Amino acid sequence: MKTRATRRQRRSAAIIKAVRPWQENPLVHSLTCGNDSQHAPLEAVEENGRVELHCRDCGYRQADIPEIVIKGKPSRALAKRVAAVLAAKPIQFR
Numbered sequence: 001m002k003t004r005a006t007r008r009q010r011r012s013a014a015i016i017k018a019v020r021p022w023q024e025n026p027l028v029h030s031l032t033c034g035n036d037s038q039h040a041p042l043e044a045v046e047e048n049g050r051v052e053l054h055c056r057d058c059g060y061r062q063a064d065i066p067e068i069v070i071k072g073k074p075s076r077a078l079a080k081r082v083a084a085v086l087a088a089k090p091i092q093f094r
């Protein structure tokens with residue numbers, strides 16, 4: 001039983017660790033509140049061994065965290081490269 005709890009804790013920690021960079025990445029759509037998308041980006045919070053997304057503005061809760069957020073891990077390096085390309089080639093307006 002001890003091993004199982006530890007594994008779950010590790011998974012929870014990994015999910016929380018994955019959600020934060022996703023929420024801070026300007027290249028992806030952040031996970032937003034189901035009541036009002038203008039609220040602060042949702043935060044991953046562990047409760048009773050499960051990770052949920054919470055809105056700190058209104059208390060909205062979302063149990064479902066998209067798999068791509070957990071596995072996708074958008075990298076800062078890629079974000080920097082894309083930003084550099086966009087800076088080097090400004091969009092031309094006619």
Ligand SMILES: [Zn+2]
Nearest residue numbers: 033039055058
């Ligand atoms: Zn909210």
